[in-house]
Amino acid sequence: MDHFLYRDGALFAEDVPVSEIAASVGTPFYCYSTATLTRHFRLFDEALEPLDHLVCFAMKSNSNQAILKTLAELGAGMDVVSGGEYARAKAAGVPGDKIVFSGVGKTATEMRAALEGGIRQFNVESEPEMELLNAVALSMGVVAPVAIRINPDVDARTHAKIATGKSENKFGIPIARARKVYARAASLPGLEVTGIDVHIGSQLTELEPFEQAYKKVAELTEALRDEGHEIRRLDLGGGLGIPYTRSNEAPPLPSEYGDLIKRTLGHLGCEVEIEPGRLISGNAGIMVSAVIYVKNGEGRDFLIVDGAMNDLVRPSMYDAHHDIIPVKEPEPGTAQAPIDIVGPVCESGDTFAKQRHMPPLVSGDLVAFRSAGAYGAVMSSEYNSRPLIPEVLVNGDQFAVIRPRPTFDEMISRDNIPEWLL
Known part of the structure; x- marks a missing residue:
């Protein structure tokens, strides 16, 4: 169960229209639900009662500070697999006696x-x-x-x-x-x-x-x-x-x-x-992307979106499936047709789905990749010099950007030119 549902013909994240977030932060972006994170953690915690136990969230699935702090306030420990993850756990206020290092x-x-x-x-x-x-x-x-x-x-x-x-x-x-x-x-x-x-x-x-x-x-x-x-x-x-x-x-x-x-x-x-990770964070997140073009090819059509394999690598790396749905709910009985859903990166591997049945979509329409809260943002990169996409956390009827999209200047400024090239 998650808290990304259609309401009055539009996809909502808890009580916030997903289209409202898109208008504010641009696409593509990740969106997480506090209510879903909370529910999934508590399901694990309650499942182990009355045993003496600790549920340690596997940070490799999602290591954003806001996600960690949300879970830590519920009593979660953390499972870390690097010095960087350890530092992130401590920065989120997790005490050392609740951190396991794998x-x-x-x-x-x-x-x-x-x-x-x-x-x-x-x-x-x-x-x-x-x-x-x-x-x-x-x-x-x-x-x-x-x-x-x-x-x-x-x-x-x-x-x-x-x-x-x-x-x-x-x-x-x-x-x-x-x-x-x-x-x-x-x-x-x-x-x-x-x-x-x-x-x-x-x-x-x-x-x-x-x-x-x-x-x-x-x-x-x-x-x-x-x-x-x-x-x-x-x-x-x-x-x-x-x-x-x-x-x-x-x-x-x-x-x-x-x-x-x-x-x-x-x-x-x-x-x-x-040490659950995916089951806590996976269905607690979606990736939202906008349609750039609908391209008619030889024998198949392509839905080209502004999200890419550098933003969500699981389909390219694992042949993983993500349900992909329009942010605007199709009318009942709307006909669907097979289409390849692809990104703009210059590799054929930048493909999210092949011959996926979808309702008609046009440039500017929004789509949501479900179950993207685990191994999505944490595995993303700036391949093709594409900025890391924003992460947004929803809590009821409010939302906040918990990782902003860097500008091109910010990305370029991380490079240093040696003296002999100046």
């Missing part, structure tokens, strides 16, 4: 910054990382809290580029080596082992892969405890999918996911952390 390539500089600023735990992904973190912590005279990410060799049944739990993926330590690695971690004076971390992939649309992974986590927890390790926290990652189409997708509900966690892990008495 990622396979943490540097000594990033480790040091997190230890100085406060951290709930590092999710350690390899033995070399574990050794480096120990050395950094000892050099600072502190102890680093860690959970070790295990790779359970479970097929998440998702897109190959976002699967993370198979043995051939770069993430985590093979579960067969876990006991040896935990023994080494326990011997390192700069580390405090707090628990186990697992994350098998993104956009999962069924619960069975989670169940396979969590049963392995339960077995490992009991084995490690038998060997004297204090396992008090289980970080179960994120990955629950969202419906990108309005028809045939029906991913599990957060309540069903929560029931699975309680059934497979609840008996262990551990604190539970989860």
Whole structure:
């Protein structure tokens, strides 16, 4: 469910007409709904009751300061995967004891910054990382809290580029080596082992892969405890999918996911952390674009919009589907025809949809790309020297620009000309 609905023939974001935002900020732009963000976070939070738990928002899905602050005020922690994301979380007012640091390539500089600023735990992904973190912590005279990410060799049944739990993926330590690695971690004076971390992939649309992974986590927890390790926290990652189409997708509900966690892990008495990103922010955002031209081609027609692959790369990168709807609601019974929806970037890959059935549209009409709140703005770029597009947050009947569109002069001013060219 989201809060982008037609009302009196026009698409609204909560209580604000989307066309009103377009007139104010120009197109293309991202628009997020506070009500949707709030609802989706609370669904996860309630799904884990009465377990001792923390819902850590996966910032890689959307790291705008206003989004982070909205979620932090609801009680969310943050899952970060870089020093920049850590800095963003802190700037949004998230305390260090609510920040989990994941990622396979943490540097000594990033480790040091997190230890100085406060951290709930590092999710350690390899033995070399574990050794480096120990050395950094000892050099600072502190102890680093860690959970070790295990790779359970479970097929998440998702897109190959976002699967993370198979043995051939770069993430985590093979579960067969876990006991040896935990023994080494326990011997390192700069580390405090707090628990186990697992994350098998993104956009999962069924619960069975989670169940396979969590049963392995339960077995490992009991084995490690038998060997004297204090396992008090289980970080179960994120990955629950969202419906990108309005028809045939029906991913599990957060309540069903929560029931699975309680059934497979609840008996262990551990604190539970989860790291949802897409399910909180995905359907909470749309990208709005304007039609530039309708072009008649040889055997097919093209709807050329002012949004492009640099603004929303998921269709080009993952062949991802986004529902695309007119901002002005078509009259009932309006005929639709297949058309390719493309952007202005000089690559054939700049294609959002092929032979998508759409009602008649003309230059200047607005369209909305649904479910664009996750991995949209955060993956955007200035390719073709196209400015990053604005982000807008709606709250009831008000809206605010939470990231402005830079001018060409601002973009160019970031370049420096060396002395020999002056």
